Amino acid sequence: MNLNLAVFGSGNGSNCKAIVKAVDEKKLAAEVRLVISDQENAGILTFARERGIPSRWISREQYQTKDLFYSELTALLRYHQVGFIVLAGYLRKIGKPLIDMYPDKIINIHPALLPAFGGKGMYGIRVHQAVIDAGVKVTGITVHLVDEHYDHGPIVLQQAIDVDEQDTPETLAEKVLKLEHSYYPEAIRYFAENRCAVLNRKVCIKHSQKN
């Protein structure tokens, strides 16, 4: 049975595109049922509309209370029968109502090797600038389960790449984003194929036989 996904994003949506591509190419047994953005003009919403994927601009500011916001959002997720949430460049913190509704079923991708270079305000080019400033020799990507803190929660997958002496924040951003596109669908596959277990707040992956 396919995993029914909602993808949340605030930006371009290039990871969302990579996920949809993996689904189209039958590399991922999932379906993107819904795209959510807190930004009215986000590229991720344009992409969803072009692809005919149900999408919605919804943000906390549109509602008088947090409760009203979450009851609308959770109703939308229920209506579209979403079973798993993928954060792809979503800049808002995920609140308790969603975490309670989707226990260990929300993942995020971060463009560095957590727990380094993460946390509030660490997104986009700032992450890569911090990596260069620190003079570390490797960086990479982290996919993790989402809890109520920014860039926190059990790690599902990490991939590292070298930081070369000539790298700038921009060249690193480009290399890291490419890595995200190839590994985010792979991380979702662990869940789609039921190969993920969370024991003592640590993620264990059962590798498929072909690996």
Ligand code: GRF
């Ligand atoms: C990615 O670098 C991701 O790691 C971060 O935000 C960026 C999203 O890019 N959380 P896109 O919107 O998927 O193109």
